[in-house]
Amino acid sequence: MTAVTAAQVRAAAKSRVNDSNLKSVMAALSKYGAEFGLALPHRAVSFLAQLMHESGSFRYDREIWGPTPAQERYDTRTDLGNTPEKDGDGFKNRGRGPIQVTGGYNIRAFFEWCKRKDLNPPNFVANPDLINTDPWEGLSAIWYWDEGNPDRKSLNRYADRNDAEMITRRINGGLNGYAERLEYYTRLGLAVLGFDVKDLRGFQGAAKRAGYYKGNLDGLDGQQTRAAIHLMLVDLAPKAQVAQVQIKAAPVTEEKPVAVTPPSLDAPWWKSKEVIVPVVTGSGLSSGLAAVGSMPWQNLALVLLAFAAAAALLLWRKKADVKAVSDQVKGIA
Numbered sequence: 001m002t003a004v005t006a007a008q009v010r011a012a013a014k015s016r017v018n019d020s021n022l023k024s025v026m027a028a029l030s031k032y033g034a035e036f037g038l039a040l041p042h043r044a045v046s047f048l049a050q051l052m053h054e055s056g057s058f059r060y061d062r063e064i065w066g067p068t069p070a071q072e073r074y075d076t077r078t079d080l081g082n083t084p085e086k087d088g089d090g091f092k093n094r095g096r097g098p099i100q101v102t103g104g105y106n107i108r109a110f111f112e113w114c115k116r117k118d119l120n121p122p123n124f125v126a127n128p129d130l131i132n133t134d135p136w137e138g139l140s141a142i143w144y145w146d147e148g149n150p151d152r153k154s155l156n157r158y159a160d161r162n163d164a165e166m167i168t169r170r171i172n173g174g175l176n177g178y179a180e181r182l183e184y185y186t187r188l189g190l191a192v193l194g195f196d197v198k199d200l201r202g203f204q205g206a207a208k209r210a211g212y213y214k215g216n217l218d219g220l221d222g223q224q225t226r227a228a229i230h231l232m233l234v235d236l237a238p239k240a241q242v243a244q245v246q247i248k249a250a251p252v253t254e255e256k257p258v259a260v261t262p263p264s265l266d267a268p269w270w271k272s273k274e275v276i277v278p279v280v281t282g283s284g285l286s287s288g289l290a291a292v293g294s295m296p297w298q299n300l301a302l303v304l305l306a307f308a309a310a311a312a313l314l315l316w317r318k319k320a321d322v323k324a325v326s327d328q329v330k331g332i333a
Contacts, residue, residue: 003236005026008188009026009048009188018061021060021061021098023134025048026138028139032135037154040245041236042234043159045189047155049164049181052184058098061097061132061137062095063094073090075091076090096132096137096140097136106148107124108124108125111125113143113146150170155170156245161247162230185226193236207228212231
């Protein structure tokens, strides 16, 4: 039995899933998930949330071939394990599986991993299309999670400390689609915990009553909300299983507001185009002071300089007006 069900994945998806592709992943998780540490709910949710982004909610299980200019270069990409000749191995070794195993090097690494695990795999190297058969399609993603990533170590350790950023970097190489990956984590986490995927406020209330959430019931998908989801997913697993791994309690302290785009670190702050000056509206001086009080010192300095310049300009104009009146009086006299 898996820690996450296919029905929960469908509930978390933002579009209709391809049931055949989803079935392949769930079959592999059911049969092999425990062996690779993915029987724990918090790990399975982290794993599947990444796959949901990578595969478009399991709509795709192979690379869509144009070929694009980048794909045309696959044929001579020796860094991918393809030959330097234009012999068609770029197309042959195109991406397959929910996490897109691409290139001769990765296909062979997956094949060798399966052999070392005594899984008796077919020859993916000779026929990469076999990756898209069961249970190998789902196993290709488990391989990447377990060993195929740049760390060559299981990504479970990042899931244990609720570090979605590092998981994303190891899967993507950067943070492309990071916001959606977090969104899928939240949606799937809520589904596994028995909440409607859109009922963030309801979850926050329940988590607060249980002592997992200390923030406001604002219905927003923020760090504190995901931290509470993490802790509650950890609690779903039997205590004996959780005791065998190093679970780091995700932070549930009050979140700091995200600063408006800060001044560039590459240029002097006074040359930055990112300076934000608050506008005092009809709510009066108190709102203006509140806005000023929350500003970075660089922005505050500019505001004070602006006020000083405005005051100097007004004083200069006042003196000019007085002088003009005085000259007129002298003329009349």
